[in-house]
Amino acid sequence: MKSINPATGEEIATHTELTEAQIDAALDRATATFATWRETDIAERTALLSDLADAYHDHRDRLARMATLEMGKTLKSALVEVDKCVAAFRHYAKEGPAMLEGGSIPLASGGNADLVWLPIGPVLAVMPWNFPYWQVARFLAPCILAGNVGLLKHASNVQGVGALMQEMMALVGAPDGLFQNLPIRSGAVAAIIADNRVAAVTLTGSEDAGRAVAEQAGRALKKVVLELGGADPFIVMPSADLDAAVKQAVTARIQNTGQSCICGKRMIVHADIYDAFLERYATAMAAVKTGDPFDPATDMGPLSSEEQRRTVQEQIWKMKAAGATLIGGETLPGPGAYIDAGILTDVPTDPALMGEEIFGPIAMLFKAADIDDAIAIANAIPFGLGSSVWTTDPAEEARFVRDVQAGMTAVNQMLSSAPEAPFGGVKRSGHGRELGPYGLHEFMNLKSVYRK
Template identity: 65%
Template sequence: MFTSINPATGETVGTYHELDADGIEMALARAEAAFRAWRDSPLEKRTELLGRIADAWEANKRHLAETATKEMGKTLASAVAEVEKCIAGFRHYAKNGPGYLEPATVRTAGGGHAVARWLPMGPVLAVMPWNFPYWQVVRFLAPTIMAGNVGLLKHASNVQGCAALIQQMMSAAGAPDGLFQNLPIKSDKVSAIIADRRVVAVTLTGSEGAGAQVAQAAGRALKKVVLELGGSDPLIVMPSADIDLAAKTAVTARVQNAGQSCICAKRMIVHAEVYDAFLDRFEAGMKAVKIGDPMEGDTGMGPLSSAAQRDAVLEQVARARAEGATLRFGAEKLAREGAWMTPGVLTDMDPESDVAKEEIFGPVAAVYKVKDIDAAIALANDVPYGLGSSAWTNDDAEIERFARDIQSGMTAINSLLASTPEAPFGGVKLSGHGRELGPWGMHEFMNLKAVMFGKDVKAGD
């Protein structure tokens, strides 16, 4: 049994039954049968279905958003924005998917040629987290449908209502039976599903611990795996930057989704020349964030996803202070029902301390002062993660250095880093491997098959 708890009130939102062994077997059999039919479906049929799915999400936008807010605490405004991004994702693959599947022809030695074709592989298992309960799934689901594959979802235990709604949207759009199935199961069932012959690959977004377990299971079964794991993203500010905009964006990065986003900046690395100016503006912005009912339109930050997540962040702050960091303000537990805390800012963090190497998955920022661009890049890279990053500068040479030398899968220049359906998404180091979105995400779980043609031989040659 799964129970969803509203982190804003502590009240039970809903309960959901766990799928038993017979149910899992039936789901796998349906997935196999669905793939046999869907793999040969015309591209027009796939694009039409993606369009209908987008329409279903559009028609149910408010209900989808409210469910996410109730289950994991994000503000209603940000939940609506997440649903809108999902709609854009479905429409992106409906429009661009056929082009991503175009075969390519190359000449071969001896006068022949080869045609490289993208072919579907089969059922793909997705293990997804709670922080973006819809978008994380759509990043895998939309390209899966377009590719001719089928999807299986193991969602986080605290957002089973969101998972059920995703299944409902597929049914409302007229998706074939078994094309997508929500599996309400616990983590201990995942390895056996990965090992099943009918599942061809697995994708996971989550912690590095969960990623390691899934990767081990996939490795034993010799199956493809894509991992999008944690991040401790740097936001670097140089003297030529727009300091006001950089500080404002840094505040957004730390408090959106209550700081529970893998790719939003967590470490502010600021050149000494503008450190004081940035810190003043950043602190003022963090203090001004309105904490309140996530259903209200003017709320800037709601609760964290659970009391356990909130307490984990507070424990990290306590350890940082014990290791010499200064808590400038905030990072306090609020005396009310639910998983509430205030935003906070840490300075004087020892880069070699244990907490400095960790991801703080909550609304607390660490601010560092550096003397030059070399020190900024070195500090940015001095963590085991490499998911996203951002750099604030109007110097072309510095932009090139940041683009080339920061060890991350993504770097935003003078903007908030955000995923988009058109661009590749993913990281390096302990942040995972493989990519989602764009043609790259769709191709991860496809067979790139070479069809070889020899030189035509004429009679008498």
Template identity: 65%
Template sequence: MFQQRNPATGETGDSFPELDADAIEQRIARAAAAYAEWRLTPVAERAALLSAIGDRFEANRDRLAAIATFEMGKTLGSAKAEVDKCIAAFRHYAEHGPAMLEERRIDLGDGKAAAARWYPLGPVLAIMPWNFPYWQVVRFMAPTLLAGNVGLLKHASNVPGTAQAIEDMVREAGGADGLFQNLHIPSSAVGAIIDDPRVAAVTLTGSEGAGIQVAERAGRNLKKVVLELGGSDPFIVMPSADIEQAARVAVTARIQNAGQSCICAKRMIVHADVYDRFRERFLAGMKAVRVGDPTADGTDMGPLSSEQGLKDIREQVERAKAAGATVSSVGDAPDGPGWYYPPTVLEDVPLDEEIAREEFFGPVAMLFRAADIDEAIRIANDVPFGLGSSIWTTDAAEQERLTRDLEAGMVAINAMLASDPKAPFGGVKRSGHGRELSSHGLHEFMNLKTVMLDQASPAATE
């Protein structure tokens, strides 16, 4: 049984029954049957369905946001913004996706030609996390459906209502039976689904450990897999930067979603010449964050999503202190029920300690001093992750150097890193592989088929 539980109050909500083996089999069979028809559906009709799903999200915006806030504790304002982002993704792929699927002609010389065409693969299993419970799903779902594939969703166990609501939106928009199905299943049931020959591919957003397990299982089955895993993103500040703005954005980048985001800025790496100025403003900003009821106006940050998450972040901070780090700033968190943790800044974290390379999935920032750009790059790259990064400098040469040398899949220049349906999203190193969003995300789960054209056909000479 999957039970809703409010991380701000401990209050329970609806419960959802766990699927048994027979029910899972029925859903996979429905997915296979739906794919047999959906793959032949004209692209324009697929795009029309995406538009209709976006309309359902828009019509249910407030209700969908309230479900996410109740289940995982994000502020109501950020939950509404997340739903809006989903709507934008559906409309982006509905409008621009068909052009991304147009064939590409290739001149082979000597009057010969070929075509590169995109075709779907089949049912795609998505294993998704709770931190952005709508957006994480939609950024896989929208391109998957447009491609002619169908979706099977294994969502995080603490957001069962969100998972069900997404399936409801597809059905209400006119999606065929089996086109997109939510699976209320434990993690232990995932392996058998990956093994099933009717499931063509797997995508996972989650922890490094979960990514390793899924990649191993998919590899044994020679199935395509896309992984978006953890991150310990650097936020590099150089002397030419607007320090006031950089410090303000750094606070937002660290405490957004209570620090529970793979692309949150987690390590502030600041040039020695401006370290003290940045530090003063950043610490003041972290102390001023308003932590409390996520449904209340004016709240900047709600609770962590789970009691285990709270235990984990407390344990990491204690290990950092034991290694020699200094707690330089601690904001306020409400007393009473709820899994709240105050915004916290750690300084003097020894670079040779493992804790300096870990991901803090909560509102804890590490602040490092760098003597020059070379040291800033060394500190930034000295982690197993390579998801995103943010660089703050107005020097064009520094911008080019940092963009080139940072080991990351994404770089934001003088801005907070954020995902966008129009831009590819993903990382390198132990942050995973493959890309989501944009045309690259659309093509990840498609068969790029080369067609050597019949030279006698009029179509070959157009």
């Protein structure tokens, strides 16, 4: 597996895949470590999380540079991502003990049912490249706190990140086998899910990958959490602060070069302010500086690979063939997988087209006649991960919260994940939740203990 710098096209490193025997040995280590880690005091688990937070903070520059080299995000955004991991480790270290308090329920027949949260075993995480540290940390932090152990199948192009995450565990003296980065390809995942030594699986990725993993987990009767992305709506109503909405709509499409599951992709703007929004939005997107991700003045680096750029180009061509108009979005010459920020207008309200998740710095812009039309456009696709709504009208806000089909809604701000709050979607954006106490409990056994 090769790591390629998407800013230059140059090879960074080659990583050797594990053999079947090495995978088997890793599963044995995970099983042996779980047998002892599950019995540790909560204080020992939270202390390890605090130590991990310190390690990530102390090595933030080195960690961030690897992410920039392997998948092209700007160095400043990579540093923010590492800091977010630090926050997640600290959050579960501080709040974890309270999350593990089960409580007691009185029974009408007499006595009580005491509730106890217990770990379930090794959890396999199949993770993507777009936020290579954060996607893993939001599984790893609750995994450690719960008393489980983690196995990581990271994306092939960010194996350097996976290796550094395992190195951080070693630096803080974590038990061998508590977290293992497995350099494997997708073809090896099914056998690991089927293995009796693995208790559950979590995946962040494409709909096809989610369907495959869900089928494999279903055959093995194992718990699975899926976060499968989507084409999130970003709805702007006449009462909104238009300048603030435009600014955040730009960030939504250029953050991580548009390679984010929950940043708005479909800008749905009320007809009364559509022209004003488009004028300001086009000007702001044209001003985005694309270039060297290590340059502090750069707003947006390359896409993660040449293959990803081709995918975005094909999506643009498909929409233009259907009648859409592209403003900006030009492919840049020279080495590197660069593309300028752009806007697609006049996109047909065809669910198949609107449901395209453009994983790049291209926005789709739609005109809505009224709030009912805006909600109808938002819900017309088979996905429902996040959403962002812009209004100062309380009645409109209540409608959006109730009627927009999504796992998350941000009001007058761009949606962003946080360690404290549950993260996940509905419809074909997946099921289950990460983060917060609910993410912790997804991979725990809630045992009822009946007492007289």
